[in-house]
Amino acid sequence: ASIGLDNIRVIPAAEPGQQSQTLSVWLKDLFGQAAEVDLAAVHWIGIALTIYASLSLMVTIENCLNVIVRAPVGRSWVRRVPLYWFVLTVSPLAVVVWYFANSQFDAWVSSVETWQWVAYLFWLGWNLFFAWLLLLAVYMLVPNTQPNIKPAAAGAAVAACLLVVGLRGLGAYLNYGFMVGQLYGSLGLIPLFMIWVYLMWLSILFGLEVAAILQALPGRQLEELERERKxxxxxxxxxxxxxxxxxxxxxxxxxxxxxxxxxxxxxxxxxxxxxxxxxxxxxxxxxxxxxxxxxxxxxxxxxxxxxxxxxxxxxxxxxxxxxxxxxxxxxxxxxxxxxxxxxxxxxxxxxxx
Structure with a gap:
């Protein structure tokens, strides 16, 4: 009542003949119905859906990487389960460590009064190194093949640069660009974030493409590969x-x-x-x-x-x-x-x- 909810009346759309009621009463009834829902079933359903979505995501990622490196089939489920468990548990921890280290670096850079550009380069190098290390592990572990370390490292370096540029670009746009929330509200950030995730996924695939090309061309000419193909x-x-x-x-x-x-x-x-x-x-x-x-x-x-x-x-x-x-x-x-x-x-x- 203190914010004027009693001054707004609601007419249920499903029952046109029913009398209107105040918005505060309607919200109380709605919250009461929600409180009566058995959350135990929803809890287990949510866990099951989360596990299914995680496994489906990992299978899709592995199949995409297998296509690029020309792996004939995916690994068996006996080998997939430990790998997927490792990735799904370690990845969140790695992200937390990354953000914690970034916050520490940001605080350190802000405290440095001189040679700011050196501190910024050091911070940028740390981001590139961590992204490179994470992508190198993905390229070496997820595909059902064993790529050479040098081509995989080169491809991971390319993808790491693109990821860091994408992260900085998104942050700069949200901080200094046109305020999307003023035009579309907070929901306007959802399509922007989806496009950004899609571009970052393309960057990861492009890095693996670079690794596959470097592994297929170790000092050989394209004409030689064409003869082998024929x-x-x-x-x-x-x-x-x-x-x-x-x-x-x-x-x-x-x-x-x-x-x-x-x-x-x-x-x-x-x-x-x-x-x-x-x-x-x-x-x-x-x-x-x-x-x-x-x-x-x-x-x-x-x-x-x-x-x-x-x-x-x-x-x-x-x-x-x-x-x-x-x-x-x-x-x-x-x-x-x-x-x-x-x-x-x-x-x-x-x-x-």
Whole structure:
């Protein structure tokens, strides 16, 4: 009543015929209903949602980093749980230590009356070092591969510089820029913060991209890598059939197929098998699934996948990047292969296996 709530009347929207009541009475009723809610169930539901969100976030981060470093699959859950537990518990402590140290440095810089620029450079170097150390640990531990320390350190240094610039930029904007709260209120900071988090995430990914490039180019020229890529792109048409047989067998068992599983059963290189996956997905013969990197299953029943379709995919993979004018003998050999499997489907191949 002291702030005028009794002078404001509320009419419930769901019950138009009901008489209005003062805002103070309406708030008291609302608070009373909220007090009757059983918080025990909400407590456990909140814990469950927090655990699920944390695990989903870590899985997404690991999958993104695995794509950049070309790790075939994510690590098993037996190895994931200790790593995720370590990251989720140590990261908040690291952030607290970082902010505490920054506050101490800020107090020390403010107390220094002379050589302010030296103190500021020292403070900036500390921020860069801590960010670099944290990102280096992420690049070395999270991806399901073992990168070299030097490229990872260089990539972490690039990402650390971008993160520190982003932190200082956000602080400068909020302190000296146009006051968002005066135009939109406090909710106006939410989209700004989301965009800033997105840019910082791109900075982390860019640092890992730099590390992956440096590791792939240790004193070699791009022409040499291109020659290696063309050599590795050679595909035996029969290998595509073998890959589809493995996927078809696991499809019959109700199981998806990962890239590493196919490589183990067929002995094919990971890069070659990954290209086969991409070609088969483009032809709507395979369907990618959510989960570990390069997890697929059949996009149609095995009896609807002809042997000719599989050979055509293999022929296109072999011919990629080469001149369209081929040997007439090679054309006759390919036509003989088509005629041989003209009446064969993947289901028939699985029965013969």
């Amino acid at each position: 050599t590795e792109s050679l595909v035996d048409p029969a290998a595509v059939v073998a890959v589809m047989e493995v996927i078809g067998q696991r499809f019959a068992q109700g199981q998806p197929t990962t890239l590493i599983k196919v490589c183990e059963l067929t002995g094919l290189p990971e890069q070659t098998t990954s290209k086969m996956f991409s070609g088969l997905v483009l032809e709507n013969l395979l369907h990618r699934l959510d989960g570990p990197t390069d997890t697929v299953t059949l996009a149609k029943p095995p009896d609807q996948i002809s042997g000719v379709e599989l050979l055509e995919v293999a022929f296109r993979l072999v011919d990629s990047g080469q001149s369209p004018d081929g040997s007439k003998l090679l054309d006759r050999l390919r036509q003989a292969q088509r005629d041989l499997v003209a009446s064969t489907s993947l289901a028939g191949l699985l029965e013969e296996a």
